[in-house]
Amino acid sequence: MRAFLCLLLIGAGACASAPSQTTTSPTPRDTTQADVGRGATSTPNADPFPSTYVPFPSRTTVIRNVNLLTAAGPLIRNGAILLQNGKIAAVGATVDAPADALVIDGAGKYVTPGIVDDHSHLGVYAAPGGNALSDGNEATNPTTPQVWAEHSVWPQDPQFPRNLAGGVTTLQVLPGSANLIGGRSVVLKVVPGRTVQAMKFPGAKYGLKMACGENPKRVYGQRGGPSTRMGNVAGYRAAWIRAVDYRRKWDKWNADHKGDPPTRDLGLETLAEVLRGNMLVHNHCYRADEMAQMIDIAHEFGYKIRSFHHGVEAYKIADLLAKEGIAGSLWADWGSFKMEALDAVKANMALVNAAGARVIVHSDDPSGSQRLNQEAAKAMEAGAEIGLPVSEDQAIKWLTINPAWALGLDDKIGSLEAGKNADVILWTGDPFSVYSKPEKVWVDGALLFDRTDPSQQWRTDFELGFVPFTGTSR
Amino acid sequence: MISYKLITRTVITLLGSTAATLNAQTIAITGGKVYPVSGPVIENGTVIITNGKISAVGANVPIPAGAQRIDATGKIVTPGFVNSSTQLGVQEIAQVNDTRDMTARGKDNIAAAFTVWEGLNPNSVMMAPARKEGVTSFVVVPTGGLIAGQAALVDVVPGTTTDMLVRAPVAMVAEVGDPQSAGLNSRGELIVKLREVLEDTRYFQSHRDAFDRAQTRPFAASRLDLQALIPVIEGRLPLLVTVDREADIDAAMRLARDYNVKLMIGSGAEAWMMADKLAAAHIPVLTGAENNIPAGFAALGQRQENAGLLRKAGVEVALIGNAGGGDEEAFNVRNLRQEAGNAVSYGMTWDDALRAVTLAPAEFFGAGDRVGSLQPGREGNVVVWSGDPFEFTTRAEHVFVRGREYHEKTRQDLLIERYRNLPGTHNTPPPQ
Numbered sequence: 001m002r003a004f005l006c007l008l009l010i011g012a013g014a015c016a017s018a019p020s021q022t023t024t025s026p027t028p029r030d031t032t033q034a035d036v037g038r039g040a041t042s043t044p045n046a047d048p049f050p051s052t053y054v055p056f057p058s059r060t061t062v063i064r065n066v067n068l069l070t071a072a073g074p075l076i077r078n079g080a081i082l083l084q085n086g087k088i089a090a091v092g093a094t095v096d097a098p099a100d101a102l103v104i105d106g107a108g109k110y111v112t113p114g115i116v117d118d119h120s121h122l123g124v125y126a127a128p129g130g131n132a133l134s135d136g137n138e139a140t141n142p143t144t145p146q147v148w149a150e151h152s153v154w155p156q157d158p159q160f161p162r163n164l165a166g167g168v169t170t171l172q173v174l175p176g177s178a179n180l181i182g183g184r185s186v187v188l189k190v191v192p193g194r195t196v197q198a199m200k201f202p203g204a205k206y207g208l209k210m211a212c213g214e215n216p217k218r219v220y221g222q223r224g225g226p227s228t229r230m231g232n233v234a235g236y237r238a239a240w241i242r243a244v245d246y247r248r249k250w251d252k253w254n255a256d257h258k259g260d261p262p263t264r265d266l267g268l269e270t271l272a273e274v275l276r277g278n279m280l281v282h283n284h285c286y287r288a289d290e291m292a293q294m295i296d297i298a299h300e301f302g303y304k305i306r307s308f309h310h311g312v313e314a315y316k317i318a319d320l321l322a323k324e325g326i327a328g329s330l331w332a333d334w335g336s337f338k339m340e341a342l343d344a345v346k347a348n349m350a351l352v353n354a355a356g357a358r359v360i361v362h363s364d365d366p367s368g369s370q371r372l373n374q375e376a377a378k379a380m381e382a383g384a385e386i387g388l389p390v391s392e393d394q395a396i397k398w399l400t401i402n403p404a405w406a407l408g409l410d411d412k413i414g415s416l417e418a419g420k421n422a423d424v425i426l427w428t429g430d431p432f433s434v435y436s437k438p439e440k441v442w443v444d445g446a447l448l449f450d451r452t453d454p455s456q457q458w459r460t461d462f463e464l465g466f467v468p469f470t471g472t473s474r
Numbered sequence: 475m476i477s478y479k480l481i482t483r484t485v486i487t488l489l490g491s492t493a494a495t496l497n498a499q500t501i502a503i504t505g506g507k508v509y510p511v512s513g514p515v516i517e518n519g520t521v522i523i524t525n526g527k528i529s530a531v532g533a534n535v536p537i538p539a540g541a542q543r544i545d546a547t548g549k550i551v552t553p554g555f556v557n558s559s560t561q562l563g564v565q566e567i568a569q570v571n572d573t574r575d576m577t578a579r580g581k582d583n584i585a586a587a588f589t590v591w592e593g594l595n596p597n598s599v600m601m602a603p604a605r606k607e608g609v610t611s612f613v614v615v616p617t618g619g620l621i622a623g624q625a626a627l628v629d630v631v632p633g634t635t636t637d638m639l640v641r642a643p644v645a646m647v648a649e650v651g652d653p654q655s656a657g658l659n660s661r662g663e664l665i666v667k668l669r670e671v672l673e674d675t676r677y678f679q680s681h682r683d684a685f686d687r688a689q690t691r692p693f694a695a696s697r698l699d700l701q702a703l704i705p706v707i708e709g710r711l712p713l714l715v716t717v718d719r720e721a722d723i724d725a726a727m728r729l730a731r732d733y734n735v736k737l738m739i740g741s742g743a744e745a746w747m748m749a750d751k752l753a754a755a756h757i758p759v760l761t762g763a764e765n766n767i768p769a770g771f772a773a774l775g776q777r778q779e780n781a782g783l784l785r786k787a788g789v790e791v792a793l794i795g796n797a798g799g800g801d802e803e804a805f806n807v808r809n810l811r812q813e814a815g816n817a818v819s820y821g822m823t824w825d826d827a828l829r830a831v832t833l834a835p836a837e838f839f840g841a842g843d844r845v846g847s848l849q850p851g852r853e854g855n856v857v858v859w860s861g862d863p864f865e866f867t868t869r870a871e872h873v874f875v876r877g878r879e880y881h882e883k884t885r886q887d888l889l890i891e892r893y894r895n896l897p898g899t900h901n902t903p904p905p906q
Contacts, residue, residue: 128770158768214569319896333809336600337801338569344805345886351894366767367798374812377866385869386890434815434864467768468747468775 042250042262042269049150051200053189056446060084062097063426066106069396070416071113081111083422086445091416104440110431112396113416114169114423114441116403117369118282118329119309119362122160123153123173123188123196127366128462133157137176138183142220143239145208146267147183149173153196158467159366161458164190164449166370167431167438169423170201172407174309177211177284178219180226180235184270185209185282187407191443192458205408207306208274210236212285212294213340233293240301243271280306280408282329286340288316295324307406309362311352312344318355327358327406331368332375332382349376349398350383350390360403372399377432392432421445500524501877502537503858506546511553511833512847521551523854526877531848544872546858552828553848554610554855554875555863556627557807558760558792558835559714559740562604562612563594563628568801577618580699583657584671586706587698588623590616591642594635600804602884605630607808608863608870609795610855611640611845613835615647615714615740620656620667621695622647624702625714627841629853631875640853644839645714645738646706650726651772665725670694672733675703712736712838714760718743719772727755738838741797742784743776749787758790758838762797763817781830782821792835793817793827815864827864854878 064080068091081088082095090096097103124136135152138144153173163171168190175182185207186200193199212232221227226235246268253261273279281298285291285308298305307327308314312335314321314328321328330352335344345351353359361376363369376398380390404414413421422445429436441449450456459469501523508519510531522530522538537543566573575593578585591614604612610630616623626642628635649655653664674693678700684690685697693700705711713735715726723739730737739745739759745752752759763781768774785791795810796803814827822830836846845853854877861868873880883891892898 127767128774130770162766315890316893316896316898333806334802336567336805338567341802342567343889345889347886347890351890355896367764370766371764371816374816374866378812381866381869384867386894432866434812434866435819437819463768466774470777470779 042246042264042272049148049197049200051202052195052197053191053193053200053202054198055086055444056191056448058083058086058422058442058445058447060098060101061104061442061445061447062095062101063104063106063111063424064095064097066109066111066426068416069110069112069392069431071396071401072415072417074393078108081416081424083424083442083445086422088416088418088420088422088424090418104426106426109429109439110427110436111416112167112425112427112431113400113414113420114425114443115167115372115399116170116407116409116414117163117168117363117372118172118307118360118403118406119364120163120171120173120366120369121176121364122163122171122366122369123155123157124149124175126154126157127159137178139176139178139219142179142216142226142235143181144175144179144183144267145181145239145270147175148186149175149184149209150186150196150200153186153188153199155193155196155199156460156462158460158463160190160192161449161460163366163369164441164443164458165438165451167373167425167427167441168369169441169443170404170407170409170413172207172282174207174209174282177209177215180211180216180232181239181271182209182211184279187409189443191448192460201409206270206273206279207282207407208270208279210281210283210294212283212290213287214338215284229290233297236294236297237300239271240297240303243268243275244301247272247275274303275301277304280406282307282309282406284309286310286312288313290340291317292320295320295326307358307360310341310364312341312348314357315345315348315351316343318352318357321352321357322355327360327402328352329360329362329403329406330379331364332361332378346378346382347386347388349379350386350388353383353390353394353398354388358402358405359398360406361398362403373431373436374434377434380432392430395432499877500529500538500541501544501854501874501879502541503544503546503551503856503872504537506549506551506858508551508848509553509828510848511829512849519551521848521856523856523874523877526854528848528852528854528856529850531850544858549871550859550861550863551848552608552857552859552863553832553846553852554857554873555608555810555831556835556846557604557609557612557795557810557831558838559615559625559794560612560804560807561614561617562600562804562807563596563598563614564590564616565804566595566598566600576616578616578623580619580621581696582694583619584621584695584699585616585619585623586621586646586695586700586702588616589626589643590614590623591626591628591635591639594626594628594638596633596635596638598804599885600807601630602880602882603805603886604807605873605875605880606870606884607811608857608859608873609807609810610857610873610875611836612807613644613839615645617647617649618655620648620658620664621671621699621703622649624711625839627836627839627845629845629855629875631878640844641839641841643711644841645712646703647714647716647740650715650717650722651719651741661722661725665729667694668729669732671699671703672707672729672735675700675707676733679704679707706735707733709734709736712738712840714738714740716740718770718776720744720747720775722772723748723752727751727757730757743773743780745789746777746780746783747775749784749789752784753788756790758792758834759784760792760794760835760838762794763813763820763822765798778816778820781817785822785826785830790834790838791822791826791830792838793830795831811864812866818864824864
């Protein structure tokens with residue numbers, strides 16, 4: 001009766017979680033940026049699958065007479081935004097419209113930054129599903145840092161255009177959570193591409209997927225282990241011990257070039273990059289006590305966790321997350337489907353937000369990802385109900401700038417500010433209403449979805465012939 | 475019938491004792507915008523609940539003396555919502571096997587005799603969150619196999635399953651979309667199997683004596699399963715067929731015609747493609763409004779406009795809360811109102827969406843005389859909403875089930891109390 005996609009993913013250990021931040025609270029210290037590129041690498045070609053993304057053709061566009069939720073300041077009522085050369089050129093009560101600009105009258109509707117979903121399996125668990133397209137968990141070994149999600153992404157996954165229609169312009173596609181260390185994530189622009197390289201966000205850092213708790217021990221319990229949570233922790237530590245050793249050898253060789261270089265190891269290369277601060281750790285973890293243990297492991301080996309994904313018990317350690325500067329990539333109301341998800345509360349985001357940690361609304365679900373605005377709205381109401389109201393100005397950050405931070409892209413996307421990429425949504429109404437949906441979506445200034453114009457609705461190769469073209473909305 | 479006078483006296487007698495736990499009282503909800511669903515909206519309407527049942531609904535209804543008054547001025551009053559299909563109460567934690575009671579082993583994937591509600595857990599901690607958001611009744615359905623078993627309609631009230639039951643059985647459930655899960659190889663074979671079982675039911679029905687003397691040929695289903703299917707071939711118990719693909723819906727309709735089965739379609743991803751035929755055959759559809767992914771080769775045409783398009787064509791539609799959900803489905807029965815909001819967003823009228831979460835499912839499952847509308851004689855299942863029930867900012871301010879108001883703390887509320895001020899406390903305040 002139901003899609004049960006998530007059920008299947010959980011069966012394979014794919015379903016997981018994430019965190020975020022607020023403006024009213026102290027901004028967690030961010031050391032990752034400063035470290036980027038400083039470490040030597042063990043490979044002469046650190047970017048073997050470079051992005052070939054080229055922005056789609058755009059024209060100078062002004063959207064006027066709109067309410068702008070900027071994620072960078074208070075709501076601008078009845079304002080305007082100028083998109084030029086793929087960038088946001090101006091935002092304010094008024095903007096100067098160049099002579100060649102297409103002027104869109106927003107008629108009192110809302111404009112927000114494009115949504116960023118930092119927990120997706122699009123492309124790696126592509127529709128229509130089944131074994132042939134189940135490419136998200138390399139469940140052959142509990143530690144597989146050597147795999148890269150991008151090598152599983154099917155660019156013709158019909159879920160991509162639906163995500164775009166839901167306003168998602170940037171996705172982090174993660175390996176599943178069957179493994180303690182699941183492999184590299186990839187950050188994609190939600191755009192048509194013949195190859196995954198054509199969808200890759202230029203310059204985005206890689207993420208590393210790690211997973212706590214029930215999934216790894218369930219998947220490997222009868223297959224040589226780990227079969228317990230203590231086995232899980234031994235597994236992470238053993239991997240990091242090897243990685244520290246590997247990094248030291250390579251850093252030494254990179255510095256002096258004495259003798260033959262050490263032998264390359266694909267998995268350890270990835271872990272060494274995390275230790276050097278060049279990759280961001282995204283850790284699937286439900287329970288408060290396990291998150292605290294993962295933080296200690298990170299301290300032991302000198303890496304940082306960027307975001308806990310799922311974190312249904314994040315509210316129990318919201319103070320710790322704030323202190324550590326770790327985001328929480330969270331669901332509004334998923335819970336109770338497994339023991340470690342039992343203590344889910346709808347006010348999780350509001351509580352974490354109030355404690356000063358970064359909140360991110362994530363999906364881990366191809367359907368929920370299309371309505372992250374609705375997920376945020378549910379979490380806002382849950383906060384209001386317990387006396388922790390969350391403003392729209394704050395909640396928009398949960399969907400945009402906070403996940404952009406989790407991906408290390410908050411200098412490029414996630415807010416409506418001059419100079420940022422023109423990833424923009426024009427909504428049919430207040431984005432936190434159940435009746436609103438994206439009407440138009442721009443990526444780097446190019447209009448890639450228009451609900452009112454069937455010719456501006458991307459159809460994947462797969463859909464041709466198989467999926468009825470209704471010529472209306474998604 | 476209990477006289478009005480007697481009711482009043484009863485209320486007065488009981489006030490001041492443990493009135494909160496009793497339903498033998500009169501409640502007057504006044505001043506609200508009342509949606510009876512069975513009739514037109516009433517501005518500034520009054521709903522009277524007496525002895526657990528609705529006794530009056532209208533614009534100019536006298537308030538009985540001694541009635542507990544609920545001022546609903548500026549609010550919206552609706553029947554309690556009815557979720558048309560869920561595993562609430564029979565699946566507490568999807569990945570903990572001893573909390574899963576929604577599937578029967580059956581024989582050859584036929585479990586028609588399976589009465590899923592016998593395994594219902596009235597103490598599920600997910601009941602209160604559902605009720606808190608206005609879901610006061612639900613249809614608990616079995617899943618799995620070819621014939622999954624029988625469904626029941628229950629009210630979300632504390633007590634035993636006996637206390638909760640409104641009607642049972644309310645439908646026989648068959649899953650027709652996936653031959654593999656039915657232990658068969660192809661769709662055609664699946665339909666043949668269903669026909670064989672229905673044929674055998676017919677034969678069994680008219681040859682009981684011979685069967686009891688062991689003088690009949692072997693049947694495709696067990697005695698109890700055949701017996702359970704007799705009301706289906708007699709047209710007394712609807713057959714709820716879970717099916718998505720257009721061709722499979724068509725096959726189910728042919729089968730229903732051939733055996734005079736009263737058919738309902740569940741899930742029905744591609745039902746919109748044959749909306750006119752479903753309307754002509756008066757076959758209702760239970761579906762969601764958030765699914766638009768071609769999630770399998772049997773659901774390539776899945777789209778969010780399904781519910782609205784079906785309704786536009788004249789098909790009766792009920793919405794399923796969290797229809798696209800997976801393992802968290804039972805926890806999120808409370809999202810029925812979100813499903814309704816999305817149905818409106820994708821083309822259903824607001825009134826039809828309200829009907830699809832109240833009276834429509836009640837009627838499909840033969841309980842329209844008990845729940846789903848605000849009419850005298852119906853159960854006192856009433857919700858006072860702070861605004862549009864489908865909007866996120868709206869709260870169910872008063873939830874009555876069988877005339878009793880519920881506002882108890884959920885397990886989630888208790889957790890929040892513990893951890894709201896970190897580091898939190900291990901003490902739980904005693905119940906008031």
